Structure formats: C-alpha cells, structure tokens
Amino acid sequence: MSSPGGGRAGGRGASGRWAAGRWAGWALSPRAAVVLAAVVVVAAVVVVLLGSRSGVSGADADRGGGALTVTGAPSAGGGSGGAGAGAGAGGAAAPGHAGPSVSPSVGVVVVHVVGAVERPGVVSLGAGSRVSVAIERAGGATGEADLARLNLARVLDDGERLYVPRVGETDIPETLDGSSGGPGVPTGAPGAAGDAVIDLNAADQAALETLPGIGPGLAARILAWRDEHGRFTAVEDLLDVSGIGDGRFADLRDRVRV
Structure with missing residues (x-):
C-alpha cells in the first residue's frame, strides 16, 4: 500500500507531464514562425497606410469645407466692407458736391499768341518752353511773318502775349486791356512797351x-x-x-x- 506522500508525488508528476505534452502540441516550427512574423508585418504596414490616407483625406476635407464656407456665405466683415464701398461711391458721385478749387497745374505756362501765325489764340505749354514752341503750337508762322525780329530762343512767361510781326510792319498793335505788348513784342522794335509808333x-x-x-x-x-x-x-x-x-x-x- 502506497504512502500518502508517494501518491501526491506521483500525481504532481503526472500533471507536469500532461502540461508539457500540451505545450509541446502548441509549439511552432521555425518555418511557421517566419510566416507568422511576415503576416504580422504586412498587416501592420496595411494599417499604417490606411491610417495615413485617412488623415490626408480628412485634412483635405477640412480645407475644402473652409473654402466652401468663405465662398458660399459672405462674412459679416465683407458685407460691411461692401456697404462702406457703396457709401463711398455714392458720396463721390453725389451731384451738387462742391470740391476744392483746382489751382493751375504746376509746370505749365499759358501764352496768348497773336499776329502772323496760322491759328492765333491761347496755348498751354510746358514750363521753360521757348518762343519757337509757342509759334509752332499756334499752327506755325505764316509766309509774311518776320521771325528775324523775334528772339525764338527766349523762355516764355506764364500769362504773356506773344505778337509775331509781319514783314515791313512797324506799328505793333497794343492789347485792348491797355497793357503793353508784353514780352512777346520784339525788344527794341517799334511798338515795344512804352514805344508806340x-x-x-x-x-x-x-x-x-x-x-x-x-x-x-x-x-x-x-x-x-x-x-x-x-x-x-x-x-x-x-x-x-x-x-x-x-x-x-x-x-x-x-x-x-x-
């Protein structure tokens, strides 16, 4: 008859052998382990790729949604800006609005050309223009003009009267307002200021x-x-x-x- 201690030892031994046999049934061969590892790696790569594409799609969706919001619905700021622009345009175009007086343009001289020219009248020239330019702007001298009596290189003054004399003309007409002939009358010629013939x-x-x-x-x-x-x-x-x-x-x- 066996002792209780011997029976317990025999039971533990049988249990250990059963467990070892069970784990031995689950053990993988080296080839199976490599295949399993490869499957795990591929699954991980697929998961990463799917996650990346999902993130990009989400970001694009966010940007698209923002663009649609801005384009489709005008913001309050845009509305106020449009109203301000409309008010500004209306104010600028309002009839009867008196703006500031416009002063003569800087760099422009106005000369009254008369005498032996094709188109006598008032001409506007750039500052520093000379007598020859004023005569040309008035259509040029006529065939009877006596240009030798003029200093064609003289610089014109704003507001002056330029008289182009005719050949043989000695009586230079004076201005109707009682002023002298001005710088346009040939210096030293009959009819100059204070020297009427x-x-x-x-x-x-x-x-x-x-x-x-x-x-x-x-x-x-x-x-x-x-x-x-x-x-x-x-x-x-x-x-x-x-x-x-x-x-x-x-x-x-x-x-x-x-």
Whole structure:
C-alpha cells in the first residue's frame, strides 16, 4: 500500500507531464514562425497606410469645407466692407458736391499768341518752353511773318502775349486791356512797351505830345507844317519843322512813320 506522500508525488508528476505534452502540441516550427512574423508585418504596414490616407483625406476635407464656407456665405466683415464701398461711391458721385478749387497745374505756362501765325489764340505749354514752341503750337508762322525780329530762343512767361510781326510792319498793335505788348513784342522794335509808333499824317495834337521832347508848342508846329504841305512824305521832313534839330530827330526817328 502506497504512502500518502508517494501518491501526491506521483500525481504532481503526472500533471507536469500532461502540461508539457500540451505545450509541446502548441509549439511552432521555425518555418511557421517566419510566416507568422511576415503576416504580422504586412498587416501592420496595411494599417499604417490606411491610417495615413485617412488623415490626408480628412485634412483635405477640412480645407475644402473652409473654402466652401468663405465662398458660399459672405462674412459679416465683407458685407460691411461692401456697404462702406457703396457709401463711398455714392458720396463721390453725389451731384451738387462742391470740391476744392483746382489751382493751375504746376509746370505749365499759358501764352496768348497773336499776329502772323496760322491759328492765333491761347496755348498751354510746358514750363521753360521757348518762343519757337509757342509759334509752332499756334499752327506755325505764316509766309509774311518776320521771325528775324523775334528772339525764338527766349523762355516764355506764364500769362504773356506773344505778337509775331509781319514783314515791313512797324506799328505793333497794343492789347485792348491797355497793357503793353508784353514780352512777346520784339525788344527794341517799334511798338515795344512804352514805344508806340506814331503816324505823322494821322496823329493829332495829343498823340504828338506823347513823343519824346514834343510839347504842346512843338506839336502845334508839326500840325501846321502838315497842313501847309499837305502831308509828310518821309520822317526826315520833321527836320523842316522849326524847333526840331538833329538831336531831337534822332530821338524821334524810330517813334514815327508816314
């Protein structure tokens, strides 16, 4: 008859053998282990790829959704901006709105060109323009213009009157407003400012008294000589008038004509 201790030892031994046999049935061969490892790796790669594509799609969906929100529905800021723009446009186009007075453009001179030009009138030129440019802008000089009496290289002043004389013309018309001919009148030529030419055969007492050195008495003697001889045929006839000598005649020669 076996002892209780021996029975317990025999039972544990049988149990151990049963467990070892069971795990031995689950053990994998090396080839099976390699195959299993490969399957696990492939599954992991598939999971990673699917997760990556899902993330990209989600990001694209988020961006697309944001774009649709902005495009499809105007924001409050955009609406207020449009209203502001509309109000600004309406204010700018409102009739009867008096804006600030516009001053003359800087760098522009306005000149009145008259005389022997094709299109007399007012022309606007750039600052620093010369007489030749003003004549060209007025259509150019006519065939009878005496350009040799003008300084074509002179720089023009704003607001001046430029008179282009004709060949043989000595009586330069004055401006109707009573001002002098201005810088446009040839310097030193008859008819320049303060140097009007007087017709001896048409002048009256008052006109003759505007000549240098001619007072009421001498003007009366000039008129008497004209009445006696009919008319002056040359300016040198003044030397026949009592009281006019060579010196005074020299002062009068460029101031009179017949």
